[in-house]
Amino acid sequence: MHKQSNPLQIYLDHGATTPVRTEVIDAMLPYWTDVYGNPSSVHRFGQLARKGLQYARTTIAELINCRTNEIIFVGCGSESDNLALRGVMWAARKFGIGNHLITSAIEHKAVLDTASQLRDLAGFDVSILPVDEFGQISLDDLTSSIRPDTVLISIMAANNEIGTVQPIEEIGAIAQERGVLFHTDAIQAAAMLDWDLNRMPFDLVSMAPHKFYGPKGIGILYARQDIELISALTGGGQENGRRAGTENVAFAVGAAVALRLALEERQENTIHYQALKNQLIDGIIESFSDDCRLTGHPTNRLPNNASFSFKNISGNDLIFHLDVAGISASSGSACLTGDPEPSRVLKAIGLSDEWTKGGLRLTVGKQNNEDQIEYILKVLPDIVNRLRQIKVQIA
Amino acid sequence: MRQPHQNPRAILANEENSTRRVVVAMSGGVDSSVAAGLLVAQDFDVIGVMMRLYSEPSQGSETKHNRCCTPDQMADARRVANQLNIPFYVLDTQEFFFNTVVQPFIDGHVSGLTPNPCIACNRSVRFDFLLKHALALGADYLATGHYARVSDTAEGYQLKKAIDGDKDQSYVLHVLGQYELARVIFPVGDYTKTEVRELASQLGLPVALKSESMDLCFLADGNYHRFLVENAAGSLQPGPIITLTGSEIGQHRGLGHYTIGQRKGLGVSVGQPMFVVKKDPANNILILGTREEASKKRLIAQRVNWIAGNGPTAPIMAEVKIRYRANLVPAIITALDDNKARVVFEKSVFGITAGQGAVFYQGENCIGGGIIADEVI
Numbered sequence: 001m002h003k004q005s006n007p008l009q010i011y012l013d014h015g016a017t018t019p020v021r022t023e024v025i026d027a028m029l030p031y032w033t034d035v036y037g038n039p040s041s042v043h044r045f046g047q048l049a050r051k052g053l054q055y056a057r058t059t060i061a062e063l064i065n066c067r068t069n070e071i072i073f074v075g076c077g078s079e080s081d082n083l084a085l086r087g088v089m090w091a092a093r094k095f096g097i098g099n100h101l102i103t104s105a106i107e108h109k110a111v112l113d114t115a116s117q118l119r120d121l122a123g124f125d126v127s128i129l130p131v132d133e134f135g136q137i138s139l140d141d142l143t144s145s146i147r148p149d150t151v152l153i154s155i156m157a158a159n160n161e162i163g164t165v166q167p168i169e170e171i172g173a174i175a176q177e178r179g180v181l182f183h184t185d186a187i188q189a190a191a192m193l194d195w196d197l198n199r200m201p202f203d204l205v206s207m208a209p210h211k212f213y214g215p216k217g218i219g220i221l222y223a224r225q226d227i228e229l230i231s232a233l234t235g236g237g238q239e240n241g242r243r244a245g246t247e248n249v250a251f252a253v254g255a256a257v258a259l260r261l262a263l264e265e266r267q268e269n270t271i272h273y274q275a276l277k278n279q280l281i282d283g284i285i286e287s288f289s290d291d292c293r294l295t296g297h298p299t300n301r302l303p304n305n306a307s308f309s310f311k312n313i314s315g316n317d318l319i320f321h322l323d324v325a326g327i328s329a330s331s332g333s334a335c336l337t338g339d340p341e342p343s344r345v346l347k348a349i350g351l352s353d354e355w356t357k358g359g360l361r362l363t364v365g366k367q368n369n370e371d372q373i374e375y376i377l378k379v380l381p382d383i384v385n386r387l388r389q390i391k392v393q394i395a
Numbered sequence: 396m397r398q399p400h401q402n403p404r405a406i407l408a409n410e411e412n413s414t415r416r417v418v419v420a421m422s423g424g425v426d427s428s429v430a431a432g433l434l435v436a437q438d439f440d441v442i443g444v445m446m447r448l449y450s451e452p453s454q455g456s457e458t459k460h461n462r463c464c465t466p467d468q469m470a471d472a473r474r475v476a477n478q479l480n481i482p483f484y485v486l487d488t489q490e491f492f493f494n495t496v497v498q499p500f501i502d503g504h505v506s507g508l509t510p511n512p513c514i515a516c517n518r519s520v521r522f523d524f525l526l527k528h529a530l531a532l533g534a535d536y537l538a539t540g541h542y543a544r545v546s547d548t549a550e551g552y553q554l555k556k557a558i559d560g561d562k563d564q565s566y567v568l569h570v571l572g573q574y575e576l577a578r579v580i581f582p583v584g585d586y587t588k589t590e591v592r593e594l595a596s597q598l599g600l601p602v603a604l605k606s607e608s609m610d611l612c613f614l615a616d617g618n619y620h621r622f623l624v625e626n627a628a629g630s631l632q633p634g635p636i637i638t639l640t641g642s643e644i645g646q647h648r649g650l651g652h653y654t655i656g657q658r659k660g661l662g663v664s665v666g667q668p669m670f671v672v673k674k675d676p677a678n679n680i681l682i683l684g685t686r687e688e689a690s691k692k693r694l695i696a697q698r699v700n701w702i703a704g705n706g707p708t709a710p711i712m713a714e715v716k717i718r719y720r721a722n723l724v725p726a727i728i729t730a731l732d733d734n735k736a737r738v739v740f741e742k743s744v745f746g747i748t749a750g751q752g753a754v755f756y757q758g759e760n761c762i763g764g765g766i767i768a769d770e771v772i
Contacts, residue, residue: 317528320484324442324532336469339447340487386531394491394524 656746
């Protein structure tokens with residue numbers, strides 16, 4: 001589309017989204033012009049559509065080992081987070097069984113802003129656990145913040161910006177022991193975990209298929225069947241009364257196929273991603289001295305996430321210059337209107353002001369290879385140096 | 396680097412254009428949009444960049460935007476970029492713009508000057524900061540929607556007035572040197588404003604019918620009196636108004652509210668028209684005089700830039716503009732040490748204001764200029 005003299009277009013922002021794979025597109029196609037009925041209709045068109053929806057739901061349930069009625073289709077990953085938090089807390093309010101929510105300082109805004117709104121507009125109590133320099137919460141902090149009126153703990157499986165993986169099985173075990181529900185935003189991690197919800201102590205899990213080569217415009221919420229959820233979207237009673245709206249059968253089927261393929265390929269993808277991620281991390285850390293640092297946990301991190309911060313550099317400028325050089329990446333403090341804020345996550349892990357605007361996130365995917373990484377390693381130091389030069393020259 | 400040419404239409408269809416990268420400074424307005432469109436039509440490798448400049452801080456729950464960097468303007472610029480099929484980025488320039496343009500504007504008013512912030516912006520922000528970014532991106536040129544022309548001659552680059560004399564912006568571009576002129580393109584300088592609007596329609600640009608404002612870009616509402624009151628309140632104390640002979644004839648509201656040559660709104664009545672002649676910020680006094688007393692025959696310019704690189708070694712004859720909208724007045728200019736110049740006018744000129752630009756022309760060429768100093772030698 002863009003006419004540029006640089007023909008290279010290296011996509012390194014798989015944490016933002018991924019291309020839809022052809023198997024998924026093929027699986028979705030019939031549902032637009034052939035099987036187009038409304039799944040709620042009595043007639044055969046409806047029945048066939050319902051069957052497609054059923055297939056999608058069953059497939060996903062089998063893949064993550066839960067019951068079919070525990071899968072709720074929603075409009076996006078953020079909606080899944082919203083439904084988990086609001087659904088549970090309002091139900092607790094309705095039954096008078098508690099008022100307190102615990103979450104962490106580095107959750108996605110879909111969790112944190114929802115929590116803030118619950119606190120500010122509806123009088124729920126919210127505790128926000130701090131994180132250490134790697135972005136992990138302390139299990140002791142968690143345990144001591146659980147109160148008799150705690151209803152829900154929400155801690156993400158892995159952080160989108162810095163890639164750090166949280167000890168969600170331990171967190172789930174603590175929650176279980178104390179009779180508190182546990183929700184995990186697994187949007188970044190869904191394709192990387194070995195799912196077994198029969199064994200894993202999770203009550204609610206959020207996923208977004210567009211992160212694993214499925215379509216945008218659909219999200220998944222797993223909710224253990226005995227959990228009461230007050231729905232945010234009311235009306236036609238779809239999704240067992242938990243989320244109204246004519247079901248997007250095509251996308252549900254696409255989501256199921258995407259998840260199936262992602263989990264089938266999980267091990268080989270993980271190996272592929274780790275190699276490229278390590279090549280990136282080693283190469284970048286070596287090229288820079290103490291004006292660049294790895295952010296997030298060095299080993300306990302998503303296999304595809306290499307994130308850094310550059311001292312006294314604007315992450316926004318960096319990704320702009322990188323894009324012109326043919327490398328598409330992201331930064332925790334980028335902004336389409338040129339008004340970047342310091343990254344909340346980098347502040348939470350204790351970085352000072354000189355670092356918090358300089359984030360760079362590189363997330364590899366299936367389409368990336370060693371040669372592309374080599375190119376980035378060659379080009380990145382140049383770009384950072386040039387940006388530093390500009391600062392020096394205009395000072 | 397630039398193709399030598401005598402044809403005033405600067406952008407020629409040229410096979411080599413596609414290997415040349417140009418960063419276009421886009422504002423969402425008609426001029427910069429058409430500039431981008433012309434470059435794309437001539438097959439350059441074009442990248443659109445909009446600078447996010449300083450906006451006044453939020454008051455209450457409304458984020459106050461300046462006239463220029465509103466989300467709407469940005470959306471317009473982005474739409475134009477999409478239409479032209481070029482990438483579009485926003486460069487955060489807020490702090491730098493505040494430090495190099497806004498703060499000096501405030502400080503200037505506090506010391507009794509009337510700065511022209513567009514000159515500072517072109518000197519520091521557009522043709523230094525942005526130019527450096529453009530070059531760092533591998534661009535060969537930076538293009539803007541300014542009305543001006545550059546020509547390449549055996550003696551070097553020349554800055555010429557735009558074809559449309561009414562829109563000519565060479566005045567604020569007098570800060571450019573040979574280095575910058577080798578690296579800038581002003582696509583719309585060869586067209587009249589009417590032609591530019593037609594081009595916008597022809598190119599199908601969504602901003603063809605936009606109106607343009609002439610106010611300072613970083614003001615939310617064009618009201619610089621309010622801006623000064625809010626940002627330099629301490630220096631805007633009432634004080635005495637006196638004549639050149641020392642008689643006190645009234646009170647002023649704060650020196651920053653007045654400009655040299657101002658006649659209206661002085662609140663005095665002495666039987667003849669009185670004009671602001673001078674400000675004395677040290678004593679907070681406003682000095683009025685007759686029209687003759689408010690006219691001077693000479694000025695000293697400082698921070699003088701000569702387009703050719705070096706100043707003339709002997710006094711030269713030229714025409715001078717003492718304000719963006721002033722008429723050209725004949726004068727003799729002598730280059731002095733320390734990047735200064737003395738300008739002696741043929742006839743007294745009314746309203747010479749320290750802080751404004753004094754820009755020198757010979758025919759179509761802008762040959763340089765500087766900032767009018769608060770001293771007369």
